Amino acid sequence: MSLTNPPxxxxxxxxxxxxxxxxxxxxxxxxxxxxxxxxxxxxxVGYQSKVRVIDKYKVVGFISSGTxxxxxxxxxxxxxxxxxxxxxxxxxxxxxxxxxTGISQSAIREMALCSELSHPNVIKLIEIILEDxxxxxxxxxxxxxxxxxxxxxxxxxxxxxPPTTIKSIMFQLLNGCxxxxxxxxxxxxxxxxxxxxxxxxxxxxxxxxxARLFHKPIHSLYGGDKxxxxxxxxxPELLLGSRHYTPAIDMWAVGCIxxxxxxxxxxxxxxxxxxxxxxxxxxxxxxMQKIVDIMGLPTKExxxxxxxxxxxxxxxxxxxxxxQPASHHQQHHHYQSQSQGRQSAAAGSQxxxxxxxxxxxxxxxxxxxxxxxLGPEGYKLLAGLLDYDPEKRLTAAQxxxxxxxxxxxxxxxxxxxxxxxxxxxxxxSQDDNDIxxxxxxxxxRSGLPDDSIIRPGKRLKEG
Amino acid sequence: xxxxxxxSTQRRHWQFTKEELASMRxxxxxxxxGLVLMFPLPELRHLNIYFNQQINRLxxxxxxxxxxxxxxxxxxxxxxxxMEIRRTNPYLVLTTAFYLACKMEECPQHIRLVSQEARSLWxxxxxxxxxxxxGECEFFLISEMNSQLIIHQPYRTLTSLQADFNLLPEEVxxxxxxxxxxxxxxxxxxxxxxxxxxxxxxxxxVLRPTNVPGQASPAxxxxxxxxxxxxxxxxxxxxxxxxxxxxxxxxGGANAxxxxxxxxxxxxGTPGMPYPISGTQGANxxxxxxxxxxxxxxxxxxxxxxxxxxxxxxxxxDCTQELISFYQCHEEYNDKHxxxxxNRFVKARGL
Numbered sequence: 154m155s156l157t158n159p160p161x162x163x164x165x166x167x168x169x170x171x172x173x174x175x176x177x178x179x180x181x182x183x184x185x186x187x188x189x190x191x192x193x194x195x196x197x198v199g200y201q202s203k204v205r206v207i208d209k210y211k212v213v214g215f216i217s218s219g220t221x222x223x224x225x226x227x228x229x230x231x232x233x234x235x236x237x238x239x240x241x242x243x244x245x246x247x248x249x250x251x252x253x254t255g256i257s258q259s260a261i262r263e264m265a266l267c268s269e270l271s272h273p274n275v276i277k278l279i280e281i282i283l284e285d286x287x288x289x290x291x292x293x294x295x296x297x298x299x300x301x302x303x304x305x306x307x308x309x310x311x312x313x314x315p316p317t318t319i320k321s322i323m324f325q326l327l328n329g330c331x332x333x334x335x336x337x338x339x340x341x342x343x344x345x346x347x348x349x350x351x352x353x354x355x356x357x358x359x360x361x362x363x364a365r366l367f368h369k370p371i372h373s374l375y376g377g378d379k380x381x382x383x384x385x386x387x388x389p390e391l392l393l394g395s396r397h398y399t400p401a402i403d404m405w406a407v408g409c410i411x412x413x414x415x416x417x418x419x420x421x422x423x424x425x426x427x428x429x430x431x432x433x434x435x436x437x438x439x440x441m442q443k444i445v446d447i448m449g450l451p452t453k454e455x456x457x458x459x460x461x462x463x464x465x466x467x468x469x470x471x472x473x474x475x476x477q478p479a480s481h482h483q484q485h486h487h488y489q490s491q492s493q494g495r496q497s498a499a500a501g502s503q504x505x506x507x508x509x510x511x512x513x514x515x516x517x518x519x520x521x522x523x524x525x526x527l528g529p530e531g532y533k534l535l536a537g538l539l540d541y542d543p544e545k546r547l548t549a550a551q552x553x554x555x556x557x558x559x560x561x562x563x564x565x566x567x568x569x570x571x572x573x574x575x576x577x578x579x580x581x582s583q584d585d586n587d588i589x590x591x592x593x594x595x596x597x598r599s600g601l602p603d604d605s606i607i608r609p610g611k612r613l614k615e616g
Numbered sequence: 617x618x619x620x621x622x623x624s625t626q627r628r629h630w631q632f633t634k635e636e637l638a639s640m641r642x643x644x645x646x647x648x649x650g651l652v653l654m655f656p657l658p659e660l661r662h663l664n665i666y667f668n669q670q671i672n673r674l675x676x677x678x679x680x681x682x683x684x685x686x687x688x689x690x691x692x693x694x695x696x697x698x699m700e701i702r703r704t705n706p707y708l709v710l711t712t713a714f715y716l717a718c719k720m721e722e723c724p725q726h727i728r729l730v731s732q733e734a735r736s737l738w739x740x741x742x743x744x745x746x747x748x749x750x751g752e753c754e755f756f757l758i759s760e761m762n763s764q765l766i767i768h769q770p771y772r773t774l775t776s777l778q779a780d781f782n783l784l785p786e787e788v789x790x791x792x793x794x795x796x797x798x799x800x801x802x803x804x805x806x807x808x809x810x811x812x813x814x815x816x817x818x819x820x821x822v823l824r825p826t827n828v829p830g831q832a833s834p835a836x837x838x839x840x841x842x843x844x845x846x847x848x849x850x851x852x853x854x855x856x857x858x859x860x861x862x863x864x865x866x867x868g869g870a871n872a873x874x875x876x877x878x879x880x881x882x883x884x885g886t887p888g889m890p891y892p893i894s895g896t897q898g899a900n901x902x903x904x905x906x907x908x909x910x911x912x913x914x915x916x917x918x919x920x921x922x923x924x925x926x927x928x929x930x931x932x933x934d935c936t937q938e939l940i941s942f943y944q945c946h947e948e949y950n951d952k953h954x955x956x957x958x959n960r961f962v963k964a965r966g967l
Contacts, residue, residue, distance in 0.1 A: 253751025255727035265765035
């Protein structure tokens with residue numbers, strides 16, 4: 154079968170074959186994605202892989218797909234222990250015969266970075282096999298991911314993720330971030346779907362497809378890829394086209410993930426504005442408004458350099474938070490947060506209210522452990538991660554030192570420790586039309602090709 | 617990893633001893649002795665000079681950065697340490713290495729554009745299917761390098777040392793060009809980038825007086841006499857530093873532990889550098905202001921800094937010798953001859 158056809162396309166009408174027979178066909182077709190006779194024997198005798206994927210791994214099913222290609226679950230054929238996730242990059246060209254076209258820069262980055270990285274909280278690369286014009290990246294397999302875990306808790310009766318699990322996940326996630334950031338790697342696409350969890354409760358940051366080094370880049374970081382991070386997790390400085398492009402963008406995403414672990418919903422669930430025909434990046438008004446609804450309007454007091462962001466003028470067009478009681482808070486930018494007693498520069502921020510409402514509601518569900526034990530430190534950590542000002546936002550190292558992790562419940566190395574239940578296993582399908590991979594913003598890349606959008610440069614003094 | 621040379625694949629997998637390198641190369645030749653006999657080649661450094669020139673031609677036409685051209689040369693070196701050159705078309709390999717390096721160094725070039733330029737530079741080697749052949753060659757390169765594509769270069773260390781040693785712009789420029797030159801030797805496969813950077817600084821300090829300020833390559837600039845004077849001065853400085861380092865070690869190695877983290881360079885931006893303890897910096901800084909002959913002062917100060925450091929001076933001695941020997945070997949380089957010998961097997965074997 155053709156390389157570009159989804160494996161499921163090999164079957165006839167789904168209704169026409171018995172389930173068993175269909176399954177057989179599909180099983181073969183998944184395997185067929187790895188043995189593509191169509192693209193062998195073209196051109197002069199040339200590159201041959203020393204290792205063949207199908208000789209070494211037995212593909213047992215399909216996990217997910219994205220703009221880059223597909224991920225399959227596999228077992229070792231040569232006595233390798235454990236399970237594997239094999240990411241197959243599809244060659245650039247769709248249709249016709251596949252030929253070498255040069256590997257995309259993002260694939261090159263992911264291959265190079267994953268080959269160097271080694272940390273318990275970053276998904277481990279086993280090997281890379283270059284075969285038949287395809288790239289196969291073999292990773293350790295993780296049974297769960299945060300999207301899946303969150304989804305499980307939304308099932309009736311909706312029940313909160315246990316606070317000890319949340320705490321452990323956050324600690325491990327921050328630990329992985331700290332490792333990436335001290336190694337000058339920006340992940341740039343942190344979201345629940347990209348945070349893996351193994352069956353022994355270890356959190357692993359996955360999918361470094363958008364990651365890159367930020368150490369003294371030759372071109373400034375905003376020169377290349379303009380659009381990074383799935384919109385719901387995109388930091389305000391990115392939404393405003395800021396040139397201050399730092400590890401803080403990952404920390405915002407971590408804050409969003411924290412909030413989502415608490416409430417089981419994306420905290421800032423905006424709608425992505427699509428690019429116009431001139432390929433200019435539109436201002437993401439809807440997403441920014443969602444942030445303002447909870448965080449209040451960003452002001453110079455809260456974020457000193459906001460005036461130098463590209464879309465600064467747009468701020469004036471945003472609505473202040475709806476739930477804001479009267480105009481009282483708006484006029485007092487330095488109002489004292491009563492329950493915390495600390496100065497909240499958050500002009501009209503509703504985050505504290507959001508936090509306590511969330512953890513109180515979660516409690517009333519009954520039967521499951523209360524989120525109240527996360528206490529006021531949970532709010533402080535959240536607020537620190539969701540600081541508008543990227544320079545004031547907590548770094549991974551600072552967040553790890555946060556009292557949240559030293560007060561209340563102890564941080565466990567296994568995020569499932571003490572749980573009576575077991576999370577459902579990853580759906581490994583023989584079918585490509587998996588509902589989880591449909592193009593919801595939360596589950597898929599923003600859909601924009603890497604390095605493709607150019608915005609006219611706005612000169613600014615280098616920070 | 618990316619920040620730390622010490623954890624990098626470069627240190628773990630791509631740093632060899634001279635003996636290891638020699639035996640790897642011997643093994644490649646032994647695979648097909650007939651081929652080696654039939655197509656004799658100039659010495660490796662002369663080939664490297666030629667490749668360096670070709671990559672520079674290509675890079676200049678495409679406006680590429682030095683860093684990418686440097687990385688391309690390291691890729692080439694790694695590849696040819698695992699693949700017999702006579703089985704490849706070096707023009708294709710160097711073009712592809714350049715294309716890959718540009719992506720890795722964040723200054724990507726489109727494969728079509730690179731292939732077009734390559735075609736106009738070497739029409740005989742890029743007639744048909746240039747893009748497909750480059751794409752395939754990219755698989756070869758990545759596979760032979762085990763996807764280990766992040767290269768730690770001495771330029772970064774040099775930039776961070778600039779302030780520590782009060783280097784003048786022309787000294788930095790000279791050290792920079794020494795680093796450019798070291799890609800034509802085996803040094804990138806033998807020594808860590810900070811060793812190279814420090815050697816380059818030392819050579820820049822001792823060679824400078826013989827050069828017109830701002831002049832580029834010592835390879836072109838320094839006379840043999842000046843070079844030998846230079847090496848004498850460099851060797852002397854290193855020997856001095858080594859002796860003092862040994863003494864300090866005998867005294868209980870008070871600095872040894874502090875090396876990794878405490879120094880002035882422990883700020884982010886100087887990855888993987890073992891730094892000497894701070895404190896000496898300030899003292900030396902004051903000293904150099906008092907010494908009237910700033911240049912002599914600088915060499916002394918540099919030697920003193922080395923002595924206080926945990927840097928492998930032996931390795932610096934070796935780097936110095938490799939570089940000086942390269943400059944001598946550069947005198948004998950014959951462009952036409954090198955080109956002919958390369959083209960002979962490419963043409964004869966239809967590569």
